[in-house]
Amino acid sequence: MVTVLDTADIAPDDRAEAMYTAMISASVPCFLIQEESGAGIRARMNIWPMEAMQVFSTESTGIRLVRTAKQARADDAAPLIAFAVQTGSQGRQSHLGHQRLVPQGHLLMMDHSAPYDYAWSGDGASRCIQVSLDQLTLPVDVVRSALPHLAASPLYPMVTDHIAHLTGNIEDLLGDPASAGIEEITLGLTRALIASAARQDRHTRAALAETRLTQIRAYVRRHLTEPDLRPARIAAAHHISERALYKLCAQAGFHLTRWIIEQRLEGAREELAHPSGSGHAVAAVARRWGFSDPTHFSHRFKDAYGISPRDWRDRAYETS
Template sequence: MVTVLDTADIAPGDRAEAMYSAMISASAPCFLMQEESGAGIRARMDVWPMRTMQVFSTESTGIRLVRTARQARQDDAAPLIAFAVQTASRGRQSHLGHQRLVPRGHLLMMDHSAPYDYAWSGDGASRCIQVPLDQLTLPVDVVRSALPHLTASPLYPMVTDHIAHLTGGIEDLLRDPASAGIEEITIGLARALIASAVRQDHHTRTALAETRLTRIRAYVRRHLTEPDLRPARIAAAHHISERHLYKLCAQAGFSLNRWIIEQRLDGAREELARPAGDGRTIAAVARRWGFSDPTHFSHRFKEAYGMSPRDWRAAARERSGPPEGAGLSGP
């Protein structure tokens, strides 16, 4: 996490300028108007840059952000699509010819390649993800046409809840090796939300199919460390048959069972390399990642990575140095 702004540490006379600088660095060039002035301005912004998207949160006294057509036209940065959950106060959005009041707990979308006007009064807050347009793999006209119809999508509550939980617990997610792939999951859900909102047959069918598989992948990743994670349980959790589950995976070009093992091995490998995990035996790490037989785990690990779990841990320890007071651990 990078805290790009905390007005508690800034002199009252400098807060307006500091907030303006933080806002355009985290989002996009725009005009910022403050409801308060001087010591009355209170704000905090935190940013989590990720590989394919960015997460940030804003809490502040009343603000208004205006991005003009000229600013949008002159911005040579890659086009971004923002998805923000209003977590305090009520937002007001004017964008692409549409006006909307955004109640607390609701989601809004913003295309940064077009002008917009967004504001809240009093103590407000939002949590946001920014996704490059090319990651959504949807034409910009499809994205823009979805704007006034987001709340009508059957996926709107689920995507809103996902983004709220993601942005609210991002620190824990980034520390947890079981959360690998969260960006892929989030972008897949955003894509499906847009496609289902516009209800264009080709994009909708494709995106909704991807969404079901995305939800399955997300479910598997959440439960990777549970030994009873099997296809029958996964299918039942998504109200489909095992046969249909295997068909979805085959259409996507991967083996479900092999993928689960690969994800578990990746999680175990990352945990074994962490200094904080030095206190766990290799057998304990194997059990945590769903391998009840340490010998089977060691065989699978060596087959996948060309060395045993013990050798991998030793090599990782040499690279980073052992933590102070750490003892040796074995299988």
């Protein structure tokens, strides 16, 4: 986490300028209008840069952010799409010809390649993810047509809940090796929400299928160490048949069983290489990652990495 602003550490006369600088560094150039002045300005902003997206939080006294058409045209960076959950006060959004009140706990979307006006009064807060349009792999016209219809999508509550939990627990998630696919999951969910809200059948079908697949991958990652993780259990957990599960994976060019084994091997490899794993028996690590037969595990490991698990553990220990 990077704390880019905490007005408690800033002289009152410098707070307005400091908040403006922090805001445009976290997001995009815009005008910032403060409801308070001097010592009345209170704000804290944190940023969590990730590989495919950026998470940031803002808590402050009343603000208004205005991005003009001129600023949007002058910005030659890759277009950013923001998804924000209003976590304090009530937001007001005017964007692409639509005006909306955003109650606490609700989600809004912003296309930074277009002008907007966004504000709240009193002590407010927002938690936001920003992704590039390229990462969403959806045309900008689909994104824009979805904006006024987000809340009508059946996916809206699920995506709002996901982003709220993601941004609210980002520290714990980033520190958990089992959350490695969180960006992929988030991109899949936001893509599906946009496609659903835009009512674009072709995009909707593809996005929903991809979202289901990312949910399956996330489920597998959460339960990788459990020996009974089999296709029947995975299918039942997602309320589909095994046949539908295999069909979904095949359409995506994704071999489920092979991928589970690869993920388990990688988890075991990381554990064996970790300094705390130097005293762990290979058989115990194998069992912990779902391999009941240590000999089978050793063969799989050597086929995958060209070295036995024991030699890999010892080499990692010697170089640590």
